[in-house]
Amino acid sequence: MKASKVVLFDTYIPEKDFLYYSIPDEFISLVDIGKAVIVPLKKSKKLGYIWDIVEIEDPKFEVYPILSVLENIPPISKSLITLVNWISNYYSNSLYKTANYIFPSGVELEIDRYLKAKDVAVDMSKKQEKVFLALVESEIEEKKLKKELKISENIIKSLLKKGAIEERFEIKLKEKKPRKHVYLSEKKGDSWGSFLIERKILDLMQKPLLLFVEAREERWKIYHEIMKHIYQKGKSVLFVFPTIKSLIQFGDFLSQYVPFSIYFYHSFLTEAQAYSVFKTTNTEQSVVLSTSKGLFLPFKDLGLIIVDQEENEFYNMREKEPRYDTVVVALKRAQLEGIPIVLGSSSPSIASFYRAINYKDLELYRKPLLNRPQITVVDLRREKTHDILDFYSLRKTEENLKNKKKVFILLNRLGYSPYVQCQDCGYIFMCPHCKSSLVYHLEERIMKCHYCGFEMLPPERCPVCEGYSFIQSGIGTEKLYRYIVNTYRWAKVLRVDSEIELQDETLIHEADIIVGTRLIEPWLDDNGIGLLIIYNLDNFLHIPDFASPEKTFNMMKRIVGMYKGKEIIIRTYNPSHYVVKALKINSFGDFLNRELSNRKSLNYPPFSKIHQILLEDIDEREILEEGGRIVEEIRSNFVTLDVLGPAPYFPYFIRDKYRYQIIIKDKEGLIDGAFLRGICEKSKAPFSNLRFIINIDMEEILT
Template sequence: MQIARVALDVPLHRFFDYIVPETEALSDSDLGRLVRVPFGQKSRIGIIVVLPQSSDVPVARLKSIEAVLRDIPALPADWFRLSEFCAAYYQAPLGEVMLSTLPAGLRRVAPPKARTSQRFVKPSPPQEPPELTAEQKTALAAIAEDSKGFRAYLLHGVTGSGKTEIYLRLVERSLAAGRQVLMLVPEINLTPQLESRVAARFPSAGLVSLHSELTEAARTRNWRAALEGRARIVLGTRLAIFAPLPDLGLIVVDEEHDASFKQQDGMRYSARDVAVFRARERGIPIVLGSATPSLESWANATDHRTPARYTLLTLHQRAVENSRLPLVQRIDTRPEKLQDGLSAALLLGIEKRLTRGEQSLVFLNRRGYAPVLACTNCGWISHCHRCAANLVLHLLDRRLRCHHCGFESPIPKACPTCGNQDIQPFGRGTQRLESVLAERFPQARILRVDRDSARSRKQWETLVQRIYSGDADILVGTQMLAKGHDFPKLTLVGALGADAALFASDWRAPERLFAQLMQVAGRAGRAELPGEVLIQTQFPDHPLYAALVQHDYAAFADSQLKEREEAGFPPYTFQAMLRAESPHMADALAFLATARAGPQTG
């Protein structure tokens, strides 16, 4: 009698033993094979992890495997090691980790039928590689000299310095060596642009994408193409880090600082950190690229008190000839009465661009019409009923939405507390800003780009195409427009509402603000037209803004790291977060207080 130990998607730190039917005899080559097994009153999909000689459970109590899914190749050994690392480091049941990384279609009891055809990303017309700058050549040479085995490279380049071209040259080298490549981007909205560029450069390589907006069938198909080695380049968001790649030879993490690489639901993990572990485990190079690296990565590359974990490669200049970094100016709003939140300098700058046929971007990282609805009579505020955040007013949809937990409700006709019908929006969101600009510049074509106007990939691609084609004069956008885009006619960026992050309780807020502003500033003047950035602030002398004016990330990062070391914050200490969710705040706080007190003795 043969026994198989199976991992299942259950919140238990254990595996389950099953009898292997005589018709389904297994060997060590079947480790990692998917099986269908009975569990409780239902059937589940599991993964064979061990073929033990015996079981601790009496044989009479063991159930039999219902089917071995032999049409799906067994998962490779390095994928197991990656799952084991994540389960141990992020304190999650191993079975949950293994099964949650599979496409939903393969976790179903009746998985979709295998298809022999594979629709790879449609290539654009082939493109000739551009001439490399001296800095790009130096960076590539540094990687080429030490490309054997594991090495982590931090590619720090100003916006527009040609980091993507370095990625593509490294991809070319890996493909020539018969290896697969994994490229990670922080957001789905960045994949179409990079997809088309990679497909144009490598039209016959077999490029697939992996992200949450793919249909279930498409994700399953692309995942299998990666596992079977037919896809030589995999481009995706954080979930793609778990794609099984038998010939993996290179990992690239673009915009490595981005918080979107962190998974906040289920198993909470950092895809960037998992990528570094995977590269080390496979003995391959990994390139982490950013104009504003995370402070953890910067410390790993620049801390001279210990041997550097990462090799720092720097690009100081933009790659396009005659393209210069934008002029950054601080607009002191203290002595000025703003016009609907807009300074005279910013309004004048927009007007000049309209006259010249250029584009402007007004950046406000707060979607909706207003961040809160309030009663002027009793002080009621639109708090979320499910969490501690406020409900944001979305006037066009006539809804109040929580951008934290997703709860939403209709806009009340009167104050729920006192019945006052004169409830007012306070603050500004992108919808309200769009209305203000439309009234101020009635002749301008205004385009709002946020999560509400671009809820699907198709909507996003339509908006981006309108911007590229010049069918928009003024863009009103959130962080969706802050990175990864080259709009040739965009020459002015105005940043609103940045001061709130300067004194936030989150100790990472300054780092995120600097990255956000530097990234959005980098959208201006990407081509030959000069760019200008206007930051409205009540604290123009703040060191963060001074570093922005100089485009001096290194100075900002070093000062922040010094503060963190003195305060005992990461990366100089370790922190763990314990979260509690409950319909009642008191219950959540009581649980956290008990957990903080620790186990009681006696």
């Protein structure tokens, strides 16, 4: 028997990623892999996609037939199905969750049920007879019947069971219509723009191209010319960006130089808007600017993928299933589609640059930044400080304000003070659910945990020594903002962080000084900027993660590539750090050589693949016992592997659960996700509360 393997939309069945359905004769010519269908599930009707068509010789279960094949929903190409299968297998994700990640959410089923009497004679109650007689002459819609005769579903079920009546379903697909077309650019150019680029860039695109161009605007111009070359051949183009803000900024640039509207695809769209883009890409030639999810759009004729800021850590999707690395998936889709791909960056990831230099599976084009800002390093160990800011930063801030230039101050700490400490005994107030310090917020007069949201009023007494004198230690954006306001009373000061909603972007342009977290990064291309102060680079550099030097260096190079001001001040307690020195002299090579040397000595990527098993449980002892069994099982199967742990994972206690990790350094590529999942499930004790998360091929590890 020929049957279809169907992945249901938005209907999770424990332990099953798909179900089998038979193919009725009337659908034989319509059915194909990737088609949307309606299938029965118990007493309901569900929407799904045909994932495969197989032969079942002797089914051990009842195989129900497909009810309808939907022609008006975009089908999913076989290459896209192959991609989803690969992501599910390689990264050890659920196939159901991976497939549903790409399915359109802007559609829903409308099912009308019609009832009609059969030509039979059976025993009936008075109420049943009343319904039967009403259905003798003509078929009646169920809702209308219930309303007119005021009957319950039980009476209908009884008549169906007795065979007195029959039912028929009309299944309609309702598409949600967007009220606003915010997914489409409002403006477009009158004709194609044109920028001069080297011809060899197009020639290099026979292989995946690593476009190492430090100046952001110069990189954008190259994107435009590559896109124009492909689009004029009748092909669609996909741009991928790490953040919505960077996507919109590029959209503003690109829409001036193309004679058509551009599509946007990101998480801020409504279901109806997202579905409109999903459907359009399957029917029209289009240019789409998207976040990572755009890699799963069902393009009819995709001709090019461009991934900007390929080094950005936001591309590492590990928060929830499906877990994957955006850049790796983009390369895989380009390979499956047989199309060119460009990875653009102002400072490439070590993984990509190493591949381009050593394995030659990426072509490399490099163009350095010609006009770079002055970078001044302030040694906080020696520099005289004036309370919160050093004298040099204060003097330069005042100079820029007098010259009508904006000043941005970047600080990666929220709140007023990162922790509150008893002055008598040194006790630090911690979240009881996360074992992390509570952050004090002066404006709200509250102490908060930024992991679980726990809140408490500021203490009156120390729970350890009964003292009543407390220090609000450290600097957060709120404290820095208040200091700047008091220091420059005549200036317009704005604070930008995740706890303040920016109602209007014009406030950025009107402000004289902007204090904020990394959320200010997209606005550092402002033409009116004169100075950027990195308040403490050590907050980025010394995060317990082997990749923190790379992330910090790449963040700074990204900023330099878009920055329009004359000077950047880096404040640090470690001015001799190789990242700081490389930034000072603008040397990617110096940074790369030192970082590769460090990683080689510790067997970190790109010299091995790092896999992580994250273990979560309310019982710490259970984690250690079962984690120990997993480690022993892995070591017994692969004696050459370097297996570490289980060890605490930062933060190791969050939302009343302990978190530990097992790290596997796989130099020879011996292990895959399926093997690790099998080991974890095998080692898990019956009735255990342990939850494990498998992360394959990690580029960062918190310790």
